[in-house]
Amino acid sequence: MDFHRVRWWTYATVIVVGLLVLAPFAWMVATALMSTTQTLQATPSVIPSPPTLQGVQEVFAKLPFLRLLGNTVVVSLGRALATLVIASLAAYALAIIKVPGARIILVLVLMLIMVPGDIFIIPSFSIMAKLHLTNTLVALVLPNVFDVFGVFLLYQFFRGVPRELIEAARIDGASHLRILFTIVVPISRGGLIALAILAVLNEWKELLWPIVVNNDVDQLTLGPGLALLRGTAVTDWNVLMSAGALATLPMIVIFLLLQRHFVSSFARSGLK
């Protein structure tokens, strides 16, 4: 049983690291509960005295917060779903069917991963403008669903599916789509969940693209919405931090609900 005994320094490390991680969040929440004048105090005080919800009220006055939250949920889920479908079809073609030139395609995919995404902003905007999709929620999702990293990730998982299973299914007359959805996908569940989580997280963090492609605040997601509260020379930090705290809440709830999947799927994919 000695093996399972937790030593005191483990606790100490956990407490110290935990505090380091939590401190910025605590500061965010504390600032969120201050008034604007309290945030301007030199020798800044960390404890709001008296605490006020003025910042939170300002957030709702300045931003259609619930609309932004709704947009973020719709866009994140849409992005995750579409990415999964497209990436798994592509990875299937490369890893299982091994279409002619699969290796070359894979090298191209790897090369695309190395290109910084911001380079695509101007061409993507032109395409969206030609499709008359600027200033829509679709424009937020569409350019991001062809996720080359997702293709590569699923390719790695699909390669691990035993050939015998697929050959047996082919002999029994199963179509490729059937093999994909009934054999390959269930076996590679961990990879798909990791990809879905990454897609949702990436959309939640997206800042530049939504601001570039959409104009109306009603068509934005939370990240750019928060950026609108950031001033050029003067920022009401309590308002910004209130919005930040409100925007973080759903992610914390989702994490608590899906904690098990997060940890296990990332442990399996070696990602974070």
Add this chain to the structure above:
Amino acid sequence: MRSPSCVKRVVGAAAVALSFAVAIAGCSSTTSSGGGDATKLSLMIWDPAQKAGVQKAVDGFEAKFPKIQVDVQQVPQDQYYTKLDASLSAGEGPDVMWQSSAVSQYINGGALEPLDGYIKQDSVNLSDYASSITSLYNVNGKQYGIPKDEDTWTFVYNTAVFAKLGVTDVPTNDWTWDDMVRIAKEIKAKQTSPTDVPMSCDRTFNNGVASLIHQLGGKIVNQNKGVVSSPEGIQALTMMKGLQDQGLIPVVANSADFNPASSLISGTVAMAEIPSWNLSLLSQANVPADTFHLVRAPSVNGKWLTDTNGLAYVMNANSRHKDEAWKLIEYLTSTQGAEQHAAGGAAIPANTDKAAFDAYVSANSKLAGLSDAVAAARQQNYLRTSTQYPATRAPLPQIESTQMGPFYAGSITASDAAKGIDQILDKALG
């Protein structure tokens, strides 16, 4: 190998996915243009602190022209130019937008509409605006923008701190550099806390030091070459370092974390040089009215030059409603529009009409002496180096970290720093 039924299913699935996408597009696209025959204009700005003021002016415009609707789009400054580049290159973009000293690249790219025809047609008088700002938007003999605001620097002192320390020798609108040093020394002698500093003034190359060089009669750039290693340049650098070495301004090691406006509010400095775009921080501070008193910058050799820059409203060359867009620009920069905007309090109107300036002053009525100090500051100013020569903007951080920092820290001499700055400027101006 591949069965035809599989292909069919894939095509079917793709069709379903496509129709799904189209359905989402259908629901979410904004079809709110049901306002009959009203023309819709878009106006893009970046500063949220000015949004309320701009919206006020836009409301005034819409009341005057009920058939034109204006959608004010505020985009964070960090993403403003990226968004502009993407949308203008795709032939879209706002009808009317803010521009700064980055304007020339948009003009050279053909993205902006020259306004001369409209200016003539409606006999707009460009001499109603600060001339240095107006000329900034005149490229190749054509006027592309009408100035909206003009920034400047003033000195602000905290009257409560002066009273507490018992210093009765206060800054005035006719003070000199020597007066400033004398007052700061008296404050220093009476301050008790070791973390307090008598004053702060802008010590960066592009603002404080360059202004001092101009005050001494020198220049930063001459015939496309950096000329900081002139006697004036070296004297300015030496004067600024002298303030630090006498303990009158924060030492350079502490200056990165130093925030003049909040230090002034908390009273850890008694007086500070503050840019006009930070004055609304002082207006919002939780202190009694008249705690802060403004004066112009101290004079050196009879001059009190400070640097300035200003934004303008410009028109998109791709706009589908150019006549209406012009009406909007004309209104926003008119005295009435500038008054409505200035009531928001965040920017000094470039329109030199007294009514516009009065609106700005009354929006900042908590700040004593604002009107006289800003009026004096506006009399003697010059275009900021990075505004007049946009190519010098990019290497500014390099100048601060490789020349000004070591100079203030005492590891290189004033003449070495001046030479180093000239080299960096020459390279940028190339």
